[in-house]
Amino acid sequence: MNMDFAEKLQNYRKQKGMSQENLAEAIGVSRQAVSKWESGQSYPETDKLIALCELFQVSMDHLVRGVQSEQQELPLGSNVQTTRYRVHYEYKSKTTWFGVPLIHINVGRGMYVAKGVIAIGNIAIGTVSLGLLALGGLCLGVVSAGLVSLGALALAILLAAGGFAAGFVAAGGVAIGVLAFGGLSIGVYAFGGLAIASRIAIGGYASGHIAIGDAVRGAYTLAIQNDDFASIHADQVRSLIAQEYPKMWKPLLEWIVAMFRG
Template identity: 50%
Template sequence: MNFHEKMQSLRKKQGMSQEKLAEIVGVSRQAVSKWESGQSDPDKDKLIVFSDLFGVSTDKLIRDELSIEVERHQENDPGTYYDAWRYEFKSKRTLFGLPLVHINLGPGFCVAKGILAIGTVSIGALSIGGISLGGLCLGGLSAGFLGFGGIVLGLILAVGGLSIGALAIGGLAIGVLSLGGLSVGVFSIGGTAIASHVAIGGYAEGHIAIGQSPHGVIRIVTHTKDLSDLTSVQVRKLILKEYPGLWKPMIDWLTFFFR
């Protein structure tokens, strides 16, 4: 409710006509009519008279209800801020000096730092945002222990359009174990797979190369796109012959796609 609407409402609550209000304030009825219709505004001295007459502060008279509510909410919970374009919440509880939850959303560069962080830029154990950094990260650009997003750097797991990590899964995947359209790593599986040890894909290049077009020291040609002409037992024996001390879960992962 704006000033003009408030003035009319307060006058009517007092059972007062425009003529009576004009007489008290010392102006013409036409002046009061213009104030209430929004055609003009009273000067500061008149606002003070209205404040005393209606028993409300000048601040409440001239400010809209949204501004007053935002201020009141902040007084009750100083960790929260919002307006028409931005919202920010920061929990009072902390862990390791960081708020448990920090949400900072809005246009521009909004940074959120917390155990759970959500913002344009987010830094936290669990972070969600355009740019996210931390433990478990979800964002357009993500970097952390576990990362999911468009461009991802993950210390342990990276899943995204472009992913780089120990275990990388994506359109372009680079990692110790990589799975993707273009896969590069120590052990790689993909449409195009390039690896130092084992490469499995349509085009495969590695020490052990398995695919429709393999290139390597040991080459196994498959004649089906789904690799169904080879069994996991055959592939497992081949890998163990070349890498007898290889970690069993790694072998399981490499032979997962075979029958």
């Protein structure tokens, strides 16, 4: 029975593209322990057997006693596992980039992690990542964090967009950034329904060193009339910004000025 288990363990590990070190780390044992299991020198304890069954999505009867599994064989490189309660699909491309799979898809009911240049998974980590939790370069997920992030909760170094967004440029229901756009926006430059900025705030309610909007609060304020930003002349805005921030980045200055009547 031990040799049958050992062969199955080795086969399932290889199907998932895991090394003995990877498997050992996943279930909390040493690599030597996995090596002994696969060579038939020893046998895992019950809690480790349960962890193995969860990882490979097979029943203990199948793994230990040889009862028919509900797994289905698929083309090399992909793996779909189905049980009464759970469906799992994984694909890992053979093509790699600096040792990382070009594409890794790992999804199902549970916490499955995909790591690749392009990663799609419940948890996705990659240059381009898509998942409930997405981490990396370009990220799309319910919770996303990376260089550019889109999600219900988006955190980014450059651009973040979502229900709650934080980044250098942030856009969302609640936005926090150097440039912030949203219902509630907080930043160095803030634009939105409620805009709070250290420098320039523009919105329905605006609070900043320079504040422009319906209700304004700041060192320098310009109140719009009849909810019409065109009621403020662009030259007023340009002159005020040039006075307070003479070294302001010109494209940003021109973009702000363009919001008002020329």
